[in-house]
Amino acid sequence: MNTYSFLIDYFNDSPTIIQAAWIIIGLFSIIIIGLIFYLKYLRGHLRKKERVTIAYEQEYESALITYLYAGNEEETISSEQQAIIDLLKNDAKEPFKRKILIAVLVKLKNEISGEVAESIQNLYYQTELVDYALSRLSHKKWFVIAKGIRELKQFQIKEAYDQVIIHLNHPRPEVRKEMQLYMxxxxxxxxxxxxxxLETPLSEWDQIQLLEIVQKLENQNISNIASWLNSSNDSVIIFALKLAKIYNQLEAKNEIIQLLHHRNKKVRLDAIDVLSYLNVLEAKEILKTDLQKRSQEEQIAVFKMMENLYESDDESFIMKYINHDLFEIKIMALKILKRINREKFCALKIESANDPYLRFVNFIENN
Amino acid sequence: MGDPIFQNIIELFHYLFFIFSATAIASYLVLAFISAIETIEYKRKNSYVNYKEIMSSTSAPSISIIAPAYNESLNIVENVRSLLSNHYVNYDVIIINDGSKDDSLEKLIEVYNLVQVDYLINEQIPTQPLRNGIYKSTNPAFEKLIIVDKVNGGKADALNMGLNISNSEYVACIDVDCLLLEDSLQKMIKPFLETTDRKVIAAGGVIRIANSCVVKGGKLHDVNFPKKLIEQGQILEYIRAFLLGRMAWSRLNGLLVISGAFGLFDKKIAIEVGGYDRNTVGEDMELVVRMRAYMEEQNKIYKVAYIPDPLCWTEAPDNYKIFISQRNRWTRGTIETLRKHRKIGFNPKYKVLGLISYPYWFFFERMAPVIEFVGILYFGILTVFNKIRWDYAFALIILAYLFTVFFSLIALITEELTYHQYKKKGTGIRLLQIAFLEPFVNHPFILYAAIRGNFDYYFNKKKKWGEMTRKGMTKA
Structure with missing residues (x-):
């Protein structure tokens, strides 16, 4: 009792700052004890969750395999299959189990094809998992919508088109990306x-993902890209240029040439690259006339184009650049000269007074 | 001591110490809070990202991994193999043998069937010249590999040579002994490609400690928690710094440092600013500060991104001699960078960089050990003159200690909720144990190293890099 009174008196007699310190010490002590127990619980919980997840995965995998081979010709759905559907439908009510079930279904769907894959698709409907995914599309939280669209894409639910397309210009790029991949x-x-x-930007990341998917499509008949090349959205133009290159869209040549004067430098650069790839000689002539007004990157891109599209009458033009300050342009100009007029190129060796320049010439001669 | 002016000065010092401590604690709490929000957001955003497409895409931008090596003969072959096994199509690996005196080059030539090649270097950044030249492999399996053998010029010089040699859009500058996870380039390139409203100039990754981890065929096979307290302490320190510090700075777009062990840069901008500074031992931080300052001066909207995934694993010092030498160098690097860029500090022209990041680093990174040391000295003097109210001192020391433990526990819980790398049973108790012991087993040495770093910076200018003896990661 005396100790207690002593401590109370000591506390009351201490300056405010020391009183505050002791109060915070008390608080920290309680919080730290709580955190220690929480950390212990958390680690145990995570380990348990991992174990339970594996157990459910195995259970669902085995149930699904039984389902796939339990069908008979007399009934659309056998009694054994119906029992599995009921079990999964019931489990799907719990978000934790639903998540595992969907992961197992996706994994199985990716591993198989044909009729068996169709059965998985049917099961997705029969277990009413599709309803959960559809309900996610109108959720307030962006990541719930994004996951919903992703799931519908994985199970190829085309009927959700109208509910998915409304997210075309969603403020979150993650939702837009899932919408695009679904489409x-x-x-x-x-x-x-x-x-x-599309009014919002299509990031490089999105473009790469889309390109990888379209290149794997069975039907490679691309629709007309001209309207995208004239889009008011610069990222759409850049994406269309990538399509033009991959699908050799020479018919869009005129639209691409127009883009050489686009206000966006990235568009101009990509247009030069595509025109070079498509071997459009007219573009080279246009670019030669206004090369000096263009940025360094564009000038380099033009010389890359000329490496591909050079002609003998480009010689006088090229000669102006063999001593250019920019390393890349100088190298490319010398390379082109070597191909157009080897004699003139060899003469440079004799004329080269300084060592570094001779090093350039020698390198190009040997490579 | 009875002089009222002297008393007032002493009192003023007391208040300054108090304000400093209170601000430091408040800033740690704010940063931890912001980090938590950012980490949750990152996990949400990336929980369903499909990296498969980017992995195999030829449209993905080109990346050069630049790894300087100096006397790394012990592990160089394994390390290069690990770097070559990244899951990304459009990349190459440039190893800069920076005048090694050992047989690193001979080993590489033999194992990777290297031959000397003719190579014209675009010397945009001046460097030490080539020694034996540039090598490429005759084996198509190693076509991504370029070995550059040059005269020794230090890490920054070697990285600059890599910048000159690279033909890629992006460069990943790493320590050659680092173990990169296979998906590290896919994850690091993502912010550069997905950000549309600003230019991403650099991205930094989390560095994890690989001591006691098992490495098999150049890949991380098994994550273990080391037995030595010094290593455990560093693991906790890294978790705290990376998960509760840098994540918040990334959110505030105020990240000043990207670890030299693993960072991805926009090559064009890195070259435009002049590459790595050869006159500092903190070249990693200095480059980021210079790139940021450059973007601010150009009035360009930019970002330095940060990836919290554990993508890069490295060997940490396992004895106090090397540990002190490393922290000494870090201190000198920080002082050199902040001094070199002092015009940024408190300058509204540099926005977040000048008004938040720089002052924070100045007060809580550069000055913190000095203030702590002065505090300890002052405490010693008061003790000698019998001027200590021990009950008050006791309360404040306990408070500081409990705050450190509290902050470490928050870091550990964040780690469990996000990446949960130390899963094995029994590790939990050791993690808890180190949260309580770390202020005694590592902190005094960090303080000593920082004070030595200050001393060396001002009075021992010749001191450059300390030594790091590699033992090699545990192989299965």
Missing amino acids: VNLFDFEGLTFLDL
Whole structure:
């Protein structure tokens, strides 16, 4: 009792700052004890969750395999299959189990094809998992919507088109990306029509993902890209230029040439690259006339184009650049000269007074 | 001591110490809070990202991994193999043998069938010249590999040579002994490609400690928690710094440092600013500060991104001699960088960089050990003159200690909720143990190293890099 009174008196007699220190010490002590128990619980919980997840995965995998081979010709769904559907439907009510079930279904769907894959698709409907995914599309939280679209894409639910397309210009790029992947995965090149209405930027990351998917499509008949080349959205133009290159869209040549004077430098650069790839000689002539007014990157891109599209009458033009300050331009100009007029190129060796320049010439001669 | 002016000065010091401590604690709490929000957001954003497409895409931008090596003969062959096994199509690996005196080059030539090649270098940044030249492999399996053998010029010089040699859009500057996970380039390139409203100039990754981890065929096979307290302490320190510090700075777009062990840079901008500074031992931090300052001066909207995934694993010092030498160098690097860029500090022209990041680093990174040391000295003097109210001192020391433990526990919980790398049973108790012991087993040495770093910076200018003896990671 005396100790207690002593401590109370000591506390009351201490300056405010020391009183505050002791109070905070008390608080920290309690919080730290709480955190220690929480950390212990958390580690145990995570380990348990991992174990339980593996157990459910195994259970669902085995149930699904039984389901796939339990069918008979008399009934659309056998009694054994119905029992599995009921079990999974019931489990799907719990978010934790639903998540595992969907992961197992996706894994299985990716490993198989044909009729068996169709059965998995049917099961997705029968277990009413599709309803959960559809309900996510109108959720307030962006990541719930994004996951919903992704799931519908994985199970190829084309009926959700109207509910998915409304997220075309969603403020979150993650939702837009899932919407775009849904469109292209399910509707092939037709799915790319979302580009007509896209107001938000299509990032490089999105473009790469879309390109990888379209290149794997069975039907490689690309729709007309001219409207995308004239889009008011610069990222759509850049994406269309990538398509033009991959699908050799020479018919869009005139639209691409127009882009050489676009206000966006990236568009101009990509247009030069595509025109070079498509061997459009007219573009080279246009670029030669206004090369000096263009940025360094564009000038380098033009010389890359000329490496590909050089002609003998380019010699006088090239000669102006063999001593250019920019390393890349000087190298490319010398390379082109070597191909156009070897004699003149060899003469440079004799004329070269300084060592570094001779090093350039020798390197190009040997490579 | 009875002089009222002297008393007032002493009192003023007391208040300054108090304000400093209170601000430091408040800033740690704010940063931890912001980090938590950012980490949750990152995990959400990346929980369903498909990296498969970017992995195999030829449209993905080109990346050069630049790894300087000096006397790394012990592990160089394994390390290069690990770097060559990254899951990304459009990349190459440039190893800069920076005048090694050992047989690193001979080993590489033999194992990777290297031959000397003719190579014209675009010397945009001046460097030490080539020694034996540039090598490429005759084996198509190693076509991504370029070995550059040059005269010794230090890490920054070697990295600059890599910048000159690289033909890629992006460069990943790493320590050659680092173990990169296979998906590290896919994850690091993502912010550069997905950000549309600003230019991403650099991205930094989390560095994890690989001591006691098992490495098999150049890949991380098994994550273990080391037995030595010094290593455990560093693991906790790294978790705290990376998960509760840098994540917040990334959110505030105020990240000043990207670890030299693993960072990805926009090559064009890195070259435009002149590459790595050869006159500092903190070249990693200095480059980021210079790139940021450059972007601010150009009035360009930019970002330095940060990836919290554990992508890069490295060997940490396992004895106090090397540990002190490393921290001494870090201190000198910080002082050199902040001094070199002092015009940024408190300058509104540099926005977040000048008004938040720089002052924070100045007060809580550069000055913190000095203030702590002065505090300890002052405490010693008061003790000698019997002027200590021990009950008050006791309360404040306990408070500081409990705050450190509290902050470490928050870091450990964040780690468990996000990456949960130390899964094995029994590790939990050791993690808890180190949270309580770390202020005694590592902190005094960090303080000593920082004070030595200050001393060496001002009075021992010749001191450059300390030594790091490699033992090699545990192989299965």
